[in-house]
Amino acid sequence: MPPVTVIEHLLLHQTELPMATGRFTRLLNELILSAKIISREVNKAGLVDILGFTGEVNVQGEAVLKLDEFANRVLIHRLERAGVLCAMASEENADLIEIPSAFPAGDYILIFDPLDGSSNVEGNVSIGTIFSIHRRKSPEGKNVILDDVLQIGANQVAAGYFVYGSSTMMVYTAGRGAHGFTLDPSVGEFLLSHPDIKIPELGKIYSVNESYWNYWDEPTRKTVSYFKSPNNERGQPYNSRYIGSLVADFHRNLLTGGIFMYPADSREPKKIRGKLRLMYEAAPLAMIIEAAGGMATDGKMRILDIEPQELHQRVPLYIGSKKDVQKVIEFYQTTS
Numbered sequence: 001m002p003p004v005t006v007i008e009h010l011l012l013h014q015t016e017l018p019m020a021t022g023r024f025t026r027l028l029n030e031l032i033l034s035a036k037i038i039s040r041e042v043n044k045a046g047l048v049d050i051l052g053f054t055g056e057v058n059v060q061g062e063a064v065l066k067l068d069e070f071a072n073r074v075l076i077h078r079l080e081r082a083g084v085l086c087a088m089a090s091e092e093n094a095d096l097i098e099i100p101s102a103f104p105a106g107d108y109i110l111i112f113d114p115l116d117g118s119s120n121v122e123g124n125v126s127i128g129t130i131f132s133i134h135r136r137k138s139p140e141g142k143n144v145i146l147d148d149v150l151q152i153g154a155n156q157v158a159a160g161y162f163v164y165g166s167s168t169m170m171v172y173t174a175g176r177g178a179h180g181f182t183l184d185p186s187v188g189e190f191l192l193s194h195p196d197i198k199i200p201e202l203g204k205i206y207s208v209n210e211s212y213w214n215y216w217d218e219p220t221r222k223t224v225s226y227f228k229s230p231n232n233e234r235g236q237p238y239n240s241r242y243i244g245s246l247v248a249d250f251h252r253n254l255l256t257g258g259i260f261m262y263p264a265d266s267r268e269p270k271k272i273r274g275k276l277r278l279m280y281e282a283a284p285l286a287m288i289i290e291a292a293g294g295m296a297t298d299g300k301m302r303i304l305d306i307e308p309q310e311l312h313q314r315v316p317l318y319i320g321s322k323k324d325v326q327k328v329i330e331f332y333q334t335t336s
């Protein structure tokens with residue numbers, strides 16, 4: 001089969017979608033170029049002095065890694081001048097990122113985690129970039145308001161991630177299937193490698209940081225015990241696989257089948273709702289997993305139906321194979 005690029009695939013398979021317009025393809029192209037630049041830096045991180053910390057602390061209260069800041073700057077620089085956005089939001093920026101008036105504006109909104117799993121950079125573990133694309137609700141020409149950005153995940157026009165691992169891959173959905181592309185460095189293009197990904201309905205992996213066992217609620221403990229026990233639908237314990245890099249854990253489970261969990265944690269006030277953020281981690285991955293036939297919940301609600309209250313809102317996340325996520329929902333429903 002001749003190699004198919006992301007844009008060819010978009011135009012071939014999704015032309016009837018309203019966003020297969022020049023502006024959407026321009027947006028995807030700028031995301032792709034940003035990822036290639038980030039991938040190059042990630043792959044040489046061990047060689048040049050971009051490891052380590054910037055000395056700043058981000059809105060999450062976390063020390064900002066130079067690579068976080070680098071990835072953030074690349075995305076903002078490339079996308080603000082692309083003429084397709086009216087606003088951006090990033091894990092690394094407390095507030096909305098406005099498009100400078102010097103550049104033409106569009107009606108898309110990009111929300112992103114510039115570098116996910118960055119605490120793993122030192123250990124040379126796969127990390128990623130996650131993005132979510134909405135269309136503004138307020139009329140063009142007016143200033144973008146937070147209400148334009150704080151939309152439910154079900155409104156996303158598209159969502160995806162890049163994973164910088166043994167190869168650099170892009171997985172995205174524009175609402176019709178989830179598709180994977182692998183970067184061929186010799187031509188500098190992401191080429192279709194995983195068309196129409198479907199996650200197995202019953203998984204064989206559970207991914208969770210079990211060191212927080214003592215801080216979980218009862219339904220979560222029952223869920224993890226279920227996956228560890230031989231008395232489950234598989235008739236044998238699931239494999240435990242946890243990299244500590246959401247994009248890497250999610251990507252492996254998407255392809256092999258399984259469930260990733262980051263439960264709420266009663267210990268720390270800021271993690272009482274879990275650690276992962278709704279707008280640029282849970283919601284985009286939830287759009288992808290549903291396009292691949294899987295599910296994503298906070299234990300009680302479909303992730304894509306959660307009404308965001310604020311930009312960096314955290315949510316508990318259970319995401320992956322349909323039957324495994326349904327088990328979590330069942331434990332929440334049956335545990336008083």
Ligand code: AHG
Nearest residue numbers: 113115116117118119209244245246
């Ligand atoms: P980020 O690097 O964007 O802050 O995300 C880190 C997240 C996610 O990648 C991963 O699943 C989770 O942190 C791991 O958290 P624990 O170390 O608490 O397990």
Ligand code: MN
Nearest residue numbers: 113116117281
């Ligand atoms: Mn992250």
Ligand code: MN
Nearest residue numbers: 091113115116
């Ligand atoms: Mn991050």
